[in-house]
Amino acid sequence: MEVLSAFARPALDWHALAPELTLLAFGTLITVVDVVWDERSKRTMPTLAGLGLLATLLPILTLAVDGTDRTMFGGAYVVDDFSLVLKALFLISGYVVILMSVDYIREGDYYENEYYTLMLTSLLGMVMMSSSRDLISVFVALELLSIPAYMLAAWRKGGPRSNEAGLKYYLMGVFASAVMLYGMSLVYGLAGSTTFSSIAQALSEGAADPVAILGILFVLIGFAFKVSAVPFHTWAPDTYEGAPTPVTAFLAVASKAAGMVALIQLVFVAFMGRDDVVQPFFWVISALTMTIGNLIALRQTNIVRLLAYSGVAQGGFMLVPFAVASEAPARAVEAVVIYMAIYAFMNLGAFSVVLAVARKTRSGEIDSYGGLFQYAPGLAVAMTIFLAALAGIPPAGGWFAKFGLFRALLDAGGGWAAALGVIVAVNTVIAFAYYARVLVQMWFLPAPDGDERPIAVTGALGAALVITLVATMAFGVLPGLVGHFGEVSVLSALG
């Protein structure tokens, strides 16, 4: 009883927690509606889930307008501009994924209501991740976003590949979590605290301690699994190929971004004093991830696997700024945030086209894209824009993301940064070589079976395409739109 009476409830800022609570409420609502109305409720589920995400954006807007930084739980949970920008990014990506899912899930004879509940739960984890500023809250957020994702990956319950995807993802994910937890325990042992700011202080003082190096590396490696960095990427292609395509898009974009967000906080706040460990690690990891991801992508014949490996390589690009974390912290954070935002739209767009085409061809082979420009010029042009964006060719959005990388590297200056810049440049060229293989099929070759019936794009999928297409082009022509958010987030991320 004494323990209980000694417990003082920490002060809760309800406004700051409103996004999380809204999301939670809608997740619960979906479950309740499912239980009460059962079969009849199925039609309304995607709408309800989408509404939930849009409703969650409202408190984020009011918080952004309000503009004050709110700190809770002894600094473990912070709502600032950085976290708001990323929360919005997660929610919008989630919304697009739900638009992509509607017909896929409905037509596939899968559990519908649970799908959306789990999706919202995973998003809740991501939304929490962007506010977490301490080892424990990061870990809780990570598990909250990962565990539903394991199940979603296995959602095509009849297909052995999907089961393989889910199991592989689960085993590797749990293994990564274990490694990370071990690292966290070492870091905690040294710092005596779990909040990032105190860790930063403790680590920069005890410079030569090998345990600190081990702890830092283990934590980083744990997240390297999550963002599928080479050599910890092996789960990604199998999982991506086996999982339902909307889930693949979700993993490739939102889940990866969540890992990146955690890395930003860890690298730029908690481990900032230890750039002697962090920077070489990321230099090597990013160079490997870009290059190997791209080289393997060259050999793929399945479009989803191609996008999976391209996603690995894109993750490598996102890791590049971490290699100059201490020389150019502001530019580096900005580069990662901008890259994530643009990548979310262009990659989701590419997956939307894959979904639309697969509705007709029932195939994921790159060969099945033959003649697309002849019978579905709109989709072919959209896909061209998304692939050009992924390759970084102006005026499609991706160029500004790559530009941000170069800017961070050159702001840092020095031979190592320049060398990494050249590696990025070379990889940009390699990447185009495999994106071009899809372009070749769509534009240069006839339809493989001579079937030139047009493709009917459903309403929800069409909406997803329009959103991603408009965003991709807008970011390319007026990069200031996304640049602004990058800039805003930097200020608060670095304090």
Place this chain on the structure above:
Amino acid sequence: MEVTGFDTWVLSLAVFLPLVGALVIMLIPKVYETELKLVALGSSLIALIVGIYIAIQFDYGAAGELQFVVDKGWIDVINSRYIVGLDGLSLPLLLLSLVVVPLCLIYSWNHVPEPGNTKAFFILILILSTGMNGSFVAQDMILFFVFFEVVLLPMYFLIGVWGGEDRRYASLKFFLYTLFGSALMIISFLALFFLSKDAAGEFLYTFDMRALTDAAGVGIIKSTQVWIFAGLFMGFGIKVPMFPFHTWLPDAHTQAPTVGSVILAAVLLKLGTYGFVRIAIPFLPEAAIAWAPWIGLLAVIGIIYGALGCLAQKDMKRLIAFSSVAHMGFVMLGIATLTDFGINAAIFGMVAHGLITGMLFFVAGSVKERYHTLEISRLGGLLKSAPKMGWILGFASMASLGLPGLAGFWGEFPAILSAYNPGAGMPEETFRTYMVIAAIGTVLAAGYLLWLFQRTAFGEPPEEFASQEIKDVNRDEWIAWLPFLIGIVLFGVWPNLIFNVTDDVVSGITASVEAIAAGS
């Protein structure tokens, strides 16, 4: 000069009208083919009219200064602005680009190459046009970069969809080479952004090309300058293309559809040489002096290699493509001398090469259409079977080999001459050696061009075509070709039309190079 009213819009109109045309066409269903074509031609012609208006309004007394300048906010977070402006260097190239596009549309009016699809074909050419026009007027490095890259995808598709048998290989090669160059180029742009200082030693942090021209690389240590120049060299040199990065060009030209080749030769290659004169040399004069002998070396290797390559070709189009390598070698040699004379000649050479080689590719395209082959050994007797086309081929060949009185002469001859006396701080003996080698190159040029003309045009028509009726130049071809032919003669007899416009800009550039050379 204060820019007011309509004049603030003219450059943007010239750049974006074709793009607007392309967007309008996208909305027109494919079946309305005539309407599509009219919109395409209309938008490019209006852009040309705007271009003519610019040429009339242009203050030729102040050709060395940027005119019609517009400076508006664009990407504030990276301090990049929408700055467009036009001076004596941009004007001829912008006009060239504006003229070539409608002519290409007219040429394709009734025969869009296999596999058809006029709508997509015209849309791509119009997007290409926006990219090219924009590159010549952009005065902000990021804006320039975006326009520079916009041309890539349309050209990729033009080659890849409407090209010859090896089109997939050729289009990808074209794309990867240029993309590699431009990736390194953007690194150099950023290095310039972070390292450039103004006269007072303060960091500029700007992409504004005017400010960077004024700064002239002062404050960047020489070894860094040399590296930055290397990145720019890759970006522009691959585009030119310079030996040893030229290998994409013969493939791209050979496989591209006729108008693709024409646009590639007439305008796209000039983006590279323009980049050297507009960006690389004025921004980093010290590095330019260090690099110039090497650029000169690669240029003369290109001249000889291109010429020898021509002599070994069996395919007419491939031969013309290799002759492009040689001609762009002359242009680069002129630039490498860093003299007033040489750079003026180089700019003239860009326009002349655009007109002449563009014309040659047109003829090659029409020959291919009639004979269904470009194999030189199978052709012959063009002067008998289609005399007008034969004479046009002869005329363009003469112009291309640098016959005095035609445009080709004024690009080549002064470029060679300028190598006799290169700019301050440059090795004289080396450049005089280059001069001799380049002169030998002109002899070879005469050799391969006359050889080409002789084998395709002289003699009796070969038996396999004797039974077919070979049609002579038709109406569309006349309309598309006449401006080229007139231009070749006009600039040949009146070269000052261009030299007077470009000289002010060029002397500004060489003056800053000399100042650096004197200072070091």
